[in-house]
Amino acid sequence: MSNSIVLPRMMEVGRDACKQLPVMLEALQVERPLIVTDAMMVQLGYVEQVQSILSAAGVEADVFADTVPEPTDTSIEAGVARVRDGDYDGIIALGGGSPIDSAKAIAILGKFGGKIGDYRFPRQVNESGLPIIAIPTTAGTGSEATRFTIITDEASNEKLLCVGMGFMPVAAIIDYGLTMTVPARTTADTGIDAMTHAIEAYVSQKRNAYSDQQALAALGLIGPNLQKAYHDGRDEPAREAMMLGSTLAGIAFCNSSVALVHGMSRPIGAFFHVPHGLSNAMLLPAVTEFSIPAAPERYADCARALGVAGHQDSTATANEKLVQFLKALNEELSVPTLAEFGVEQAGFEQLVETMCEQAFASGSPNNNPRVPSKEEMLELYRSMWAAA
The missing domain is CATH 3.40.50.1970 (Rossmann fold)
Structure with missing residues (x-):
């Protein structure tokens, strides 16, 4: 093929x-x-x-x-x-x-x-x-x-x-x-967006040998440099690595696809005006944890490419480290919860079923290694809120 x-x-x-x-x-x-x-x-x-x-x-x-x-x-x-x-x-x-x-x-x-x-x-x-x-x-x-x-x-x-x-x-x-002058908040949000592109391209059901290589290369550049660029925007090698990593991640998902994080992220941005990269960041740890059982080896590869797990780590250990890293990264980069961003829970609950419908209509969730039911997606959305 x-x-x-x-x-x-x-x-x-x-x-x-x-x-x-x-x-x-x-x-x-x-x-x-x-x-x-x-x-x-x-x-x-x-x-x-x-x-x-x-x-x-x-x-x-x-x-x-x-x-x-x-x-x-x-x-x-x-x-x-x-x-x-x-x-x-x-x-x-x-x-x-x-x-x-x-x-x-x-x-x-x-x-x-x-x-x-x-x-x-x-x-x-x-x-x-x-x-x-x-x-x-x-x-x-x-x-x-x-x-x-x-x-x-x-x-x-x-x-x-x-x-x-x-x-x-x-x-x-x-x-x-x-x-070089991009603010820290934008550096964080766009950097996690690029990371999400690479991870989702690599685990997508539409992946291929070409997109795999671009995704892993992107993760290898982003993993060691995102926090550096966030904490010191004048770190030129970190900025260079992040810029190239972002483009390679774009090439990867263009020739594979994005998946569940992006499918769920778009309605959050549309209804609550959360910047795209930030809504991805809010979702990435929970969606990754949900998806790992359907593609454990793939997610372990991502952990190793990011540099948060070693080749000596088992698949299970690598995936534990990946989830821990994503949660810790959000804390380090001051990613807010929906509540901290200013979203009212009553308004969220009124719209959450419509958000599910729009997410599925985009087609992206069907590319995920584990395709959620409507009930599972509702639970993911609500667990994201409960994290507040």
């Missing part, structure tokens, strides 16, 4: 990789790009930095900086209109996962029209929108190397998963220098 592997056509990796952006645009025959980003990237000076690099090469780029965290169908409308009414031949997506996900949707809708719900999974969106050059500024989502985007439908408060080659950036610039 063969597996289809999907990657960006071009990647530039390393410190100051951004300086190669004009060369990349020329190779892709993009002459009039639109930078899609957010207000923080403008405030931090990253947009000006990119425009200066382009201007020195004779390329002028307009800016759309109105993307928002956890993008919605209405938040991308202005960007879609900008592309539809402009004469742009490419998009530079600059920022964390939210601007890149927004750019992916804008590139498709701006060219083909309709609404994002028309493109939701299980539809495979293989049409080519405007070419996207993705420049991530966080080490977490891996969106620069995936064929997915997630946009919330505001009317239903449902995160819509959209899948297909049309959402894969044609190029990615992996410049860890852009992450």
Whole structure:
């Protein structure tokens, strides 16, 4: 049995990789790009930095900086209109996962029209929108190397998963220098997101030999460096390792899949506006403990790749150490409970069955090594609350 592997056509990796952006645009025959980003990237000076690099090469780029965290169908409308009414031949997506996900949707809708719900999974969106050059500024989502985007439908408060080659950036610039000023909270949330991508890709029922290698390599980079980057954001080797680990984890789950953590995480973000990486972190220890009996050897491999268990450890011991590590990591990185985040239990209980329905509808839980029943998922959600 063969597996289809999907990657960006071009990647530039390393410190100051951004300086190669004009060369990349020329190779892709993009002459009039639109930078899609957010207000923080403008405030931090990253947009000006990119425009200066382009201007020195004779390329002028307009800016759309109105993307928002956890993008919605209405938040991308202005960007879609900008592309539809402009004469742009490419998009530079600059920022964390939210601007890149927004750019992916804008590139498709701006060219083909309709609404994002028309493109939701299980539809495979293989049409080519405007070419996207993705420049991530966080080490977490891996969106620069995936064929997915997630946009919330505001009317239903449902995160819509959209899948297909049309959402894969044609190029990615992996410049860890852009992450040196990322705050500790964001470093933690995005770092655990990347770890979750790698673990879920490795244990997924859709895994393959290629995705396995990317996932294990990602875990080998993330395990020894996440806490270092969290405690000291100026630790350059740690930032470099986390940035590459994030991209490899993105490649891994793009060519395998995510699983139960992500399936359960999306409704938490949609209903309670918990950042995606943070809701993953809240769920990861409990879901891992639930799933281990169905794939003990796989989870033990993850523990060893992370460096929290040794090759001399038995499978059972490695898995015990993995669960202990994930719980301790959340404590060290100050991951709040839902209650500490500000979610009211009454509101949670009103929505928890709907959250289960949306989680199953995404398809991700069915990729898990242990597929929960509705009752088991409800118990997982409620145990997450009870942990408060």
